[in-house]
Amino acid sequence: MNKTLFAGFICIWLISLHISEADAAGLIDNLYDNYGLEVAGFEELAGGVRLQSDGEEKQISIFDARIRLEATREIGEALLNFKGDLLADGVTETIELQLRELNLIASPLDNMDIKLGRAVFTWGTGDLLFINDTFAKDWQSFFIGRDEEYLKYPGNGIKISFFSDFANLDLIYSPLFEGSRFISGERLSYYNAGAEKIVGRNLQVTTNEPNRWFKDDELHGRLSKNIH
Amino acid sequence: MKSNRSILYTLLCLLFLSPVAMASEPDIDEIVNKANLAAYYAGEDGRAEVTMTITDNQKRKRLRQFIILRKDKKDGGEQFFYVYFKKPSDVRKMVFMVHKHLDRDDDRWLYLPALDLVKRIAAADKRTSFVGSNYLYEDVSGRGINEDTHELVKTDDQYYVLKNVPKDPDSVEFSSYTVWIDKKTFLPMKTEYIDKNGQKYRIVEVLETQQIDGHPTVTISKATDLAGGNATTAVFQAIKYDINLKGEIFSERYLRRPPREIRR
Numbered sequence: 303m304n305k306t307l308f309a310g311f312i313c314i315w316l317i318s319l320h321i322s323e324a325d326a327a328g329l330i331d332n333l334y335d336n337y338g339l340e341v342a343g344f345e346e347l348a349g350g351v352r353l354q355s356d357g358e359e360k361q362i363s364i365f366d367a368r369i370r371l372e373a374t375r376e377i378g379e380a381l382l383n384f385k386g387d388l389l390a391d392g393v394t395e396t397i398e399l400q401l402r403e404l405n406l407i408a409s410p411l412d413n414m415d416i417k418l419g420r421a422v423f424t425w426g427t428g429d430l431l432f433i434n435d436t437f438a439k440d441w442q443s444f445f446i447g448r449d450e451e452y453l454k455y456p457g458n459g460i461k462i463s464f465f466s467d468f469a470n471l472d473l474i475y476s477p478l479f480e481g482s483r484f485i486s487g488e489r490l491s492y493y494n495a496g497a498e499k500i501v502g503r504n505l506q507v508t509t510n511e512p513n514r515w516f517k518d519d520e521l522h523g524r525l526s527k528n529i530h
Numbered sequence: 531m532k533s534n535r536s537i538l539y540t541l542l543c544l545l546f547l548s549p550v551a552m553a554s555e556p557d558i559d560e561i562v563n564k565a566n567l568a569a570y571y572a573g574e575d576g577r578a579e580v581t582m583t584i585t586d587n588q589k590r591k592r593l594r595q596f597i598i599l600r601k602d603k604k605d606g607g608e609q610f611f612y613v614y615f616k617k618p619s620d621v622r623k624m625v626f627m628v629h630k631h632l633d634r635d636d637d638r639w640l641y642l643p644a645l646d647l648v649k650r651i652a653a654a655d656k657r658t659s660f661v662g663s664n665y666l667y668e669d670v671s672g673r674g675i676n677e678d679t680h681e682l683v684k685t686d687d688q689y690y691v692l693k694n695v696p697k698d699p700d701s702v703e704f705s706s707y708t709v710w711i712d713k714k715t716f717l718p719m720k721t722e723y724i725d726k727n728g729q730k731y732r733i734v735e736v737l738e739t740q741q742i743d744g745h746p747t748v749t750i751s752k753a754t755d756l757a758g759g760n761a762t763t764a765v766f767q768a769i770k771y772d773i774n775l776k777g778e779i780f781s782e783r784y785l786r787r788p789p790r791e792i793r794r
Contacts, residue, residue: 342619376793407787415787424646451644465783528782530637 311390311397315345315367340374349392350447358491358502364446365392380408383421393446393489402456417461422454423474425524436522440483445490455483459520474522479512558682561690561711562675567606568716570672572745573771575601577791580766582663587759593617594661597792601775607632610780611671614792621661625785630671638667641785648782657702664753664762669734678707688713704732715739715746731757743771 333339350364367390375382385403390396405419426435443452459476484507485492491502512518556564582594595617601610613626625641635653642649656668677697684691689710696702703725710720717739723732738750747769754761779789 342622344619379790381787409787415783422644422646424648426647454645463783465778465781470783 305395308390308392308395308397312367315347315369315390318345318369338375341372343369343371345369346449348448356491356502358487358500358504359489360393360503362393363489364448366390366448367392377406380406382406413465415461415463415465417463420456420458421461422456423459423461423522424454425472425526438480438482441485442483442489445485455480469525469527472522472524472526474520476520476522478515479518479520481509481511555685558680558692561682561692561716562680563606564716565709565711565718566672566675568746569718569748570609571602571605572747573602573743575599575771575773575775577768577770577773577775578766579768580764582661582665582762582764584663584762585760592662594621594663596661599775599779599789599791601777601780603777609671610777612780612784612789612792613670614788615661623788625788626661627780627785628667628671629780632674636671639782639785646786648785663764664732664755664760665734665764669753683708685713689719712746717746717748731755737763742769745771 330341333341346366346368348364348366348368350362352359352361352363355361369388371384371386371388373384383403383405385401387398387400387402389398389400391398401420403419403421405417405421407415407417409415423437424435425437438455438457440452440455444450457474457476457480458478459474461472461474463473464471487494487502487504487506491500492507493499494501494505497505576599578598580594580596580598582596584592584594586592594615596613596615599610599612599614603609609628609630611626611628611630615621615624615626623643625639625643627639627641629637631637636656638651638653640649640651641647653667656671656673657666659665660667660670678694679697681693681695682690683693690713692709692711693706694709695706696704699705704723705726705728707721707723709718709722711717712719717736720733720735722730723734725731732753732755734751734753736748736751738748740747740749747766749766749769750763751766752761752763773791775791778784779791
């Protein structure tokens, strides 16, 4: 990715900080009143540098310029959600459009909820590392110091939940398996057993990602009940 | 003879009249009960939009805006609370939910929408700050009336003044607190907390009340930390009572998907 393009993005990001709060608030109110769109977002600049040099990685551990946009709209009794990031990553020198959420939440029956689309799914219990949560994580983002939110990696699928006094059943079907973003050497170095040493960018883990829709699929299920 | 009889009649009158005169002033248990009901149990359920402004000792302000739903299981008894945060943006769409119990610790949940995580929170620390404000969890859900011994120290035209001492002093940071209860509405109008060194360190006071749907309601209140020099002002708006909230709203299902009563 072009260094000039990247620098250009940073300039636009900095200039956009000068949009006055009143203008932004006015635009948000306008979107809600006229289109029923609830809009929110933030801009973030994150930077980090290694205090000890890592022979395998760049000195800069993180350099993000991020613009987040969230929008929610009611469609009848259902809810349409969107959450996206425009990220200029100074370490990988890329500009990415990341879709975190694009889903529809509806309740077709009294005791049934559906969530369809791209979303973050979680049913672990406990605090940060929620051990029993087996959905995809983004370990790289977590360890380079991005916000806690980015520990979870969104997935595509349909979640159907049934509720009753006896117990609740959640089912999630993903037509294509998406694994966790693990430490591959791209940003953080790791010990490679084969090479018998710590390696990084010059020996990144390569994977054969599943790519057959509906064949490399995934089904999750949970039966739960609150017992006082 | 005449004067003795008149004295006798006077004494008899006093004898009969005095219990009636005492009955018109409620006893301490009745005051405490009525104050608890007035403050926390008005109507069967309710909704309010709350804006909390937290001012620190350098006059810098922070805002917390949320919508609170409450349902009483029984007057004076168990309750459900559902708090949906709107501002600032780092707590937006987070939900805090409480199942208040009298005989045991409350059940509390926090929902983090960015992680889609339902977190159970330990209820043991009721005396910690609610979302960084000067209000404590116990201020929001109510302190059990049997946790303290209550003593009526003064009655004037406007207030019943009660002094309250905790039955388990180790469980709280104060040694006692004094509350001024309005005689007409039974709303606690001001509470002063005394710490273990005998110093007044915290005040919670009502700045404005309104009559809403026949219930005397606090519309502006303020909690001040005298030692730290910071305070929180809470403004309650769009207050509605008896909106037929269903009990099932106060469950994990609706942590992940805010009910209709939040959006409207």
